[in-house]
Amino acid sequence: MNTSEKNHKDIKASLFITCLVDLFFPQVGESIVKICRKLGIEIDFPEDQTCCGQPGFNSGFQGDARAIAKRFLSIFNQDDTRYIICPSGSCTSMVRVFYKELFKDDPQMLEITHNISSRIYEFSEFLVNVIKAEDIGASYTGKVTYHDSCHLLRELGIKDEPRKLIKSVKGVEFIEMNLHDTCCGFGGTFSIKFPDVSASILDEKIENIVESGADTIVSSDMGCLMQIGGALSRRGIPLKVMHIAELLASS
Amino acid sequence: MKTKRLRFERDSASALKNQKLQGALRNATDRFRTVREKATGEIKGWENLRIKAREIKKHTVEHLDQYLEILEENIMKAGGTVHWAKDGNEACSIILDIARSNNVRSAVKSKSMATEEIELNHALEGAGIKVVETDLGEYIIQIAKERPSHILAPAIHKTKEDIAKLFAEKLNTEPGLEPEKLTNVAREKLREEFLSADMGVSGVNFAVAETGTIVIVENEGNARLSTTVPRIHVALMGIEKIIPRFEDLSTFLSVLFRSASGQKMSAYVSFITGPRRKNDLDGPEEFHLVIIDNGRSEILAHEETRESLHCIRCGACLNVCPVYRKVGGHSYGWIYSGPIGAIITPQLLGIDKAPDLPFASSLCGACKDVCPVKIDIPRVLLELRRRVKNNKRTRAGFGERVAVRLWRFSMEHRKIYSLFSSLSYIAQKPWLQEGRLKSLPLPFSRWTRHRDFPPVPKKPFRERWKEIRDSK
Numbered sequence: 001m002n003t004s005e006k007n008h009k010d011i012k013a014s015l016f017i018t019c020l021v022d023l024f025f026p027q028v029g030e031s032i033v034k035i036c037r038k039l040g041i042e043i044d045f046p047e048d049q050t051c052c053g054q055p056g057f058n059s060g061f062q063g064d065a066r067a068i069a070k071r072f073l074s075i076f077n078q079d080d081t082r083y084i085i086c087p088s089g090s091c092t093s094m095v096r097v098f099y100k101e102l103f104k105d106d107p108q109m110l111e112i113t114h115n116i117s118s119r120i121y122e123f124s125e126f127l128v129n130v131i132k133a134e135d136i137g138a139s140y141t142g143k144v145t146y147h148d149s150c151h152l153l154r155e156l157g158i159k160d161e162p163r164k165l166i167k168s169v170k171g172v173e174f175i176e177m178n179l180h181d182t183c184c185g186f187g188g189t190f191s192i193k194f195p196d197v198s199a200s201i202l203d204e205k206i207e208n209i210v211e212s213g214a215d216t217i218v219s220s221d222m223g224c225l226m227q228i229g230g231a232l233s234r235r236g237i238p239l240k241v242m243h244i245a246e247l248l249a250s251s
Numbered sequence: 252m253k254t255k256r257l258r259f260e261r262d263s264a265s266a267l268k269n270q271k272l273q274g275a276l277r278n279a280t281d282r283f284r285t286v287r288e289k290a291t292g293e294i295k296g297w298e299n300l301r302i303k304a305r306e307i308k309k310h311t312v313e314h315l316d317q318y319l320e321i322l323e324e325n326i327m328k329a330g331g332t333v334h335w336a337k338d339g340n341e342a343c344s345i346i347l348d349i350a351r352s353n354n355v356r357s358a359v360k361s362k363s364m365a366t367e368e369i370e371l372n373h374a375l376e377g378a379g380i381k382v383v384e385t386d387l388g389e390y391i392i393q394i395a396k397e398r399p400s401h402i403l404a405p406a407i408h409k410t411k412e413d414i415a416k417l418f419a420e421k422l423n424t425e426p427g428l429e430p431e432k433l434t435n436v437a438r439e440k441l442r443e444e445f446l447s448a449d450m451g452v453s454g455v456n457f458a459v460a461e462t463g464t465i466v467i468v469e470n471e472g473n474a475r476l477s478t479t480v481p482r483i484h485v486a487l488m489g490i491e492k493i494i495p496r497f498e499d500l501s502t503f504l505s506v507l508f509r510s511a512s513g514q515k516m517s518a519y520v521s522f523i524t525g526p527r528r529k530n531d532l533d534g535p536e537e538f539h540l541v542i543i544d545n546g547r548s549e550i551l552a553h554e555e556t557r558e559s560l561h562c563i564r565c566g567a568c569l570n571v572c573p574v575y576r577k578v579g580g581h582s583y584g585w586i587y588s589g590p591i592g593a594i595i596t597p598q599l600l601g602i603d604k605a606p607d608l609p610f611a612s613s614l615c616g617a618c619k620d621v622c623p624v625k626i627d628i629p630r631v632l633l634e635l636r637r638r639v640k641n642n643k644r645t646r647a648g649f650g651e652r653v654a655v656r657l658w659r660f661s662m663e664h665r666k667i668y669s670l671f672s673s674l675s676y677i678a679q680k681p682w683l684q685e686g687r688l689k690s691l692p693l694p695f696s697r698w699t700r701h702r703d704f705p706p707v708p709k710k711p712f713r714e715r716w717k718e719i720r721d722s723k
Binding site for chain 1: 259260263264267573574576577578609610611612613614615616617619620630633636637638639640641647655658659661662663665668672675687689694695697698700701702703704705707708710711712713715716719720
């Protein structure tokens with residue numbers, strides 16, 4: 001049975017949109033809503049959400065990050081029967097892996113963190129590991145290569161799931177590029193703190209993408225795709241840049 | 252000792268433009284990575300070895316004082332002498348005293364990062380003692396008067412053409428020699444040095460407390476010669492190089508060889524327990540171990556960063572680091588480079604001397620994946636970043652403080668966040684060219700220097716949600 005026909009009405013999810021997607025790539029959020037509805041998953045969007053606090057945490061401003069993290073926890077703690085799905089490996093890692101660092105001296109917050117950590121998933125992880133869906137019934141004609149974003153790969157251990165999803169899309173020819181699991185050089189504020197080093201790392205990533213022969217680059221993090229897409233655009237390289245949700249929402 | 256503040260952005264700028272260096276770095280790190288992957292992939296239980304190595308190091312570091320005393324006792328029993336040095340100056344004094352009281356006129360050295368740390372060569376030469384580096388890579392950079400740029404392979408920033416040119420200039424060899432011939436030239440010259448030196452100086456890969464044994468691993472044989480031919484052997488080690496028992500070596504040697512050079516075992520592994528015995532046919536008459544602190548006990552005192560002391564100096568983290576691959580070792584400003592350099596340099600020199608280094612990373616975590624003793628380098632980097640921002644001398648400048656305040660305020664107040672979102676849609680218009688943002692004012696100019704910035708769509712997701720919320 002095609003997974004897209006299965007009914008998941010018993011599954012309820014809240015969308016943690018992430019600031020990058022909300023502000024710059026809203027179509028990724030729309031794709032996620034479309035896919036959830038297709039699969040019969042009831043999805044809502046806690047409208048008060050803003051950020052998980054990672055930019056502050058990564059820059060050494062733990063105190064400021066903690067305040068924002070607290071706010072995140074209180075918003076997503078309102079209904080603990082819902083999964084939380086997120087179109088970003090790095091934001092998901094922040095909550096699932098690093099929040100317990102931030103709140104290690106606060107038992108009350110730590111408890112809430114554990115509860116939320118147990119139900120927050122990156123989107124491709126959610127589809128494959130929770131919904132057990134690999135074929136969403138999408139179709140897209142193109143040669144697709146995939147960039148493994150660092151937190152998703154190394155903090156969350158997600159590597160095969162996105163590939164299974166991509167390969168199930170009708171019309172896709174999947175190509176594995178060279179050094180697909182090497183950093184693209186984004187690193188959040190690293191990209192503007194050390195822009196020349198970031199760009200040098202990016203150069204090699206672009207080289208590998210182009211060399212693969214793909215016409216579409218897919219990833220699960222818009223930070224990476226902003227970095228990669230920004231270089232492709234600057235150089236006038238006509239590769240399509242897509243978040244995995246956009247690919248899976250294609251028909 | 253270094254007192255100037257290190258500046259990563261400035262020091263890496265020339266490296267990024269140096270095409271030859273870029274090629275050398277790519278080749279070297281690719282090669283190291285490939286052999287390491289093969290060597291660690293083919294051994295079953297690699298992950299268990301790493302876990303065990305970490306456990307032993309963690310335990311040792313938490314009982315360091317006890318093990319150091321046991322080590323000293325056992326070295327003395329074996330006829331060696333142990334000296335304790337608080338810092339580099341003291342260590343150099345101690346070694347100079349040993350040299351002077353033995354009328355040492357020339358010394359041979361095997362590769363030791365610790366001796367670079369204390370600038371020992373400079374001290375010895377200042378006292379009129381000739382010092383010759385005998386590890387081929389160190390020999391090359393000694394001739395070139397440069398610093399090492401990689402923990403394992405100090406001269407990887409040099410191509411074979413560079414080295415041929417260097418030897419022609421400084422050693423009067425024929426120009427354009429091939430690597431094999433260059434090595435033979437070095438070998439002949441070094442052989443004379445080994446045989447005539449009064450003192451041999453080495454580092455220590457592991458010091459076994461239980462038996463008073465120091466272990467040195469190498470592929471060239473120069474450490475074996477440096478530590479057995481001259482009359483005096485001086486070994487220098489940081490306090491953290493100690494391991495409790497001889498049998499622990501089976502764990503550490505296994506992870507070191509495979510992580511460092513992708514070998515099952517290096518060509519020479521030397522176990523040195525004191526000086527020659529009465530009936531030995533060879534070996535030095537005196538064995539001295541100089542144990543140095545130089546900031547390590549400061550690291551020891553902080554639980555969040557204590558694991559920095561687990562490092563066995565294999566260099567694997569350098570070879571997988573996307574930053575190191577582009578900037579090379581010299582950009583890190585001191586002798587330790589790559590991810591491990593980024594965490595220990597600020598801790599050894601002081602956070603105010605190297606406040607950039609903890610930020611010179613994209614936090615990709617590749618280093619953590621390969622570290623044979625499982626140091627969570629990204630976690631240590633994050634803690635050091637926190638320290639930098641909380642230190643009076645290195646905290647955020649005005650611009651950054653304003654940015655953080657603004658960021659926090661908008662993220663804590665959704666309506667302000669939404670306001671900024673609408674404002675940025677309007678504010679971008681003067682810079683939009685054909686639907687793209689190709690240049691922007693500070694701080695976004697640092698982004699647009701090399702890449703386009705995505706245009707801000709009119710409706711953020713949260714507004715679109717309102718439209719699609721109730722539809723099917």
